Amino acid sequence: MSDRRTEILRAATRVITRRGVRGLRVGELAAEAGVSTSLIYYHFTDRAGILRQTLEFISDRADRYTAERDPGTPADSPRAELEQVLLLELQDTAEVRENSTAWGELRASAVFDPDLREELARATHTWVHEIAELLGRAHPAGTAPAHAASAERLTALLEGLSVRWLSGSLPLDHARRLLRDAIAAELQRT
Amino acid sequence: MSDRRTEILRAATRVITRRGVRGLRVGELAAEAGVSTSLIYYHFTDRAGILRQTLEFISDRADRYTAERDPGTPADSPRAELEQVLLLELQDTAEVRENSTAWGELRASAVFDPDLREELARATHTWVHEIAELLGRAHPAGTAPAHAASAERLTALLEGLSVRWLSGSLPLDHARRLLRDAIAAELQRT
DNA sequence: GTCTATAACGCGATAGAC
DNA sequence: GTCTATCGCGTTATAGAC
Known part of the structure; x- marks a missing residue:
């Protein structure tokens, strides 16, 4: 096509x-x-x-590159998979930049345009849910509500770090380090 | 004036x-x-x-209302002060909404306008530094670099939660709970 | 310093030929 | 399906009086 x-x-x-x-x-x-x-x-x-x-085109493409990660990779630990999925969004490639930029713009536009909010909330919910499931596999000791809260914190942090990176307030490698440490901390919660 | x-x-x-x-x-x-x-x-x-x-006016005013908090408040614990300062940004009052919305717009605009980046990076750095100092007083056991990293995570998370709130993807009380838990976790780091 | 009036232009959108 | 040409409006910006 x-x-x-x-x-x-x-x-x-x-x-x-x-x-x-x-x-x-x-x-x-x-x-x-x-x-x-x-x-x-x-x-x-x-x-x-x-x-x-x-925006529909972009979000389809984002779904695809999330779904298509590690096609033949020997299915590492769930924790490595979680790190991989989240850190994927902090990379300086044209495709990731395009998706992150458009996503940030969609979010920022929705503050002033109520028409965008429903679709945005739906997409956010799907994403949080997917991360919560990965957390469940990486950290079976935790409860489902705890995983949901962790997923909300991690994805919101990722959005915050991403826009700081794109707006020139935070170097990319530094953002990646901060996110990795936050993932480790969420996995150590009792 | x-x-x-x-x-x-x-x-x-x-x-x-x-x-x-x-x-x-x-x-x-x-x-x-x-x-x-x-x-x-x-x-x-x-x-x-x-x-x-x-935008200069807004960032000055934000500095001021952060600096002027609790004029006669009996100086609670440093931890309470930290919570107060961060949670201050997640409140449904006209002034906070104005500042958060404008700040988010400044951030989002800087992605496409390099002229805004320097001022933005400066304001971000000042803010992160201030939170890092509060963390130092609330958690003397930690090292300075650890406090700096915690401050970066907490402020980036706050920005992420704030835009989710303003764009209708996250209820305010839920955002506040997530931030409070994140503060507690940063203070428990060894 | 502040106003009224208007110039100049950018931009979304359309008409109509091929 | 694709183009050239153009309309009309909203917006930035300026001229000039007070």
Whole structure:
């Protein structure tokens, strides 16, 4: 599925990484994709449609790269898997930067746009739940509510560290170290 | 110092709380402040000047309300003071909402605007340092580098929880509970 | 310092040909 | 499906009077 529409969605992802959700200009997107502005409207109706479908495209892609991690890896310990999944989001690759940036923008936009909140809360809940399950396997001694709380703290910390990294307040390796230590601490809770 | 310029800066803070940094319109700011648009330009030159000076105003004010807490309070334990200072940021009052919202916007905008990064990194560093000092008094057994790392984790977590609260993904009392537990855990580190 | 009036422009969106 | 050309509005910014 690498048609024109998909090409435009990929271009939109790059523009959002560069300018933000609220900084995306239809004209700039057209130039980035190498098409006319009216073709954008033909495929996406209006600016809101561009954003909706691009954010959907990005979150599908994020699900995929979370699901597809370690295809043939010899299934390390659950703890290593947990570290791997969380630290995956703190890497300086184009794909991770794009996803983290777009995710942060979605979060920041939802503060002012109630329409985005429901979908955002749903995606957050899914993510927290997935981390809580990994915590359950890595730390069977703990209770389910304790794992849920740990997962909320770790994912919220990760979002906080991620935006500090992207906004230039925290070097990437330092952010990774802080997150690793926080994971270790959550696993040592009684 | 409650002149026209300061009134406009206060109005700008309210508009940013309502619309976001990138949603601020000079005309709306003028209406909010009860002045003409051209007076805005007289005082701040251009839109970028409005934003720069407003964000400076906000970070100064945040410093001040952190510094001025408990004027005559009977200096509880350092631990209680630490909790108080951090939990202060998770309250549903107009002032805290304004500061948290504007601070989150500053952070999110800096991802796309390198001009904001220096001031932001400076303010972040000041804040982390202040929390690290409180941790030192609340937990004298720990080392200075450990306190610095704890302060970075706690403040990054607080930012993460704050934006989840403001974006409707996390109820306020739940966010407060998660933060309190994280503070307790940082104080129990060996 | 502050206002009214307006210029200049960027940007979302559409018309219509191919 | 894709393009060129353009409209119309909202917004930034300025001119000039008081």
